[in-house]
Amino acid sequence: MRMAQFIHSPNKTSTRISASISFSQNPLLVLVSLLSLYFSVASADTQASNNQAENGIKQYSYEVVNVYPHDPTAFTQGMIFKDGYLYESTGLNGGSSLRKVELETGKVLQKIDIDRKIFAEGLASVDGQLYQLSWRARTGFVYNTDTFALERTFKYPGQGWGLTFHKDQLIMSDGTSILRFLGPADFKEIKKLAVFIDGKPLRRLNELEMVKGDLLANVWLTDRIAIISPETGHVDGIINLAGLLDKYVPGSEADVLNGIAYDAAGERLFVTGKYWPKLFEIKIIADDL
Numbered sequence: 001m002r003m004a005q006f007i008h009s010p011n012k013t014s015t016r017i018s019a020s021i022s023f024s025q026n027p028l029l030v031l032v033s034l035l036s037l038y039f040s041v042a043s044a045d046t047q048a049s050n051n052q053a054e055n056g057i058k059q060y061s062y063e064v065v066n067v068y069p070h071d072p073t074a075f076t077q078g079m080i081f082k083d084g085y086l087y088e089s090t091g092l093n094g095g096s097s098l099r100k101v102e103l104e105t106g107k108v109l110q111k112i113d114i115d116r117k118i119f120a121e122g123l124a125s126v127d128g129q130l131y132q133l134s135w136r137a138r139t140g141f142v143y144n145t146d147t148f149a150l151e152r153t154f155k156y157p158g159q160g161w162g163l164t165f166h167k168d169q170l171i172m173s174d175g176t177s178i179l180r181f182l183g184p185a186d187f188k189e190i191k192k193l194a195v196f197i198d199g200k201p202l203r204r205l206n207e208l209e210m211v212k213g214d215l216l217a218n219v220w221l222t223d224r225i226a227i228i229s230p231e232t233g234h235v236d237g238i239i240n241l242a243g244l245l246d247k248y249v250p251g252s253e254a255d256v257l258n259g260i261a262y263d264a265a266g267e268r269l270f271v272t273g274k275y276w277p278k279l280f281e282i283k284i285i286a287d288d289l
């Protein structure tokens, strides 16, 4: 069952930015009008990225089910759960790695370090292989899941942020509001999908995970995860994870929330962050509207 099916008929009032500019004879007035239009668009966009309840977007909070240790030196960029283990991609130049992690102990069971020229990013599992992106090297890596042997590399334009796999296609984020759907065999782009929240682009989409047909995306620099329809790009809900780490590690100066993994067989949802010393199994709770 899709998560979106839990959402009771949200009243999606799509507020669109409209402005009419009457072009007067005075060029200064035209300039002022254009500037005010620019700033109203910019401010509306910023608002969409802030921690505010959007019109008609279902809001979710969380309940912590389990708390597990997580390597506090791991700059988490991608995370998946597969056959009883977590697999994690960590970033930074000189800190990038691919690792297999024991959930209960946080122990790193298997690891390869990536060339320091590469800043590793999102991670996805496709037919026994692990796909790992890099941030700005325009290169992706395909590994054997059991041995971590590098089997091939692939190229793509632009930046690589988050990665997941859905219905025979990879879905990739690049820090904008646009997601790219790619064929895993040739990494060719199949389509682009613009993600909107309340009629406005939702930028800074980062780590991705498919959960029961919905696409979950960390919104970079926020405590929020967007629940996105992979068909339409509409944001159907927002999970607000504010205060999660602080509750268990008061005063922690760890970096931002980033890292979503879903155990489909056990229906368990895991989240962590960059340098977070903890990894959480959470349950998503629908807030009353």
Ligand SMILES: [Ca+2]
Pocket (backbone or CB within 6 Å): 078, 079, 080, 123, 163, 164, 207, 208, 209, 259, 260, 261
């Ligand atoms: Ca993920």
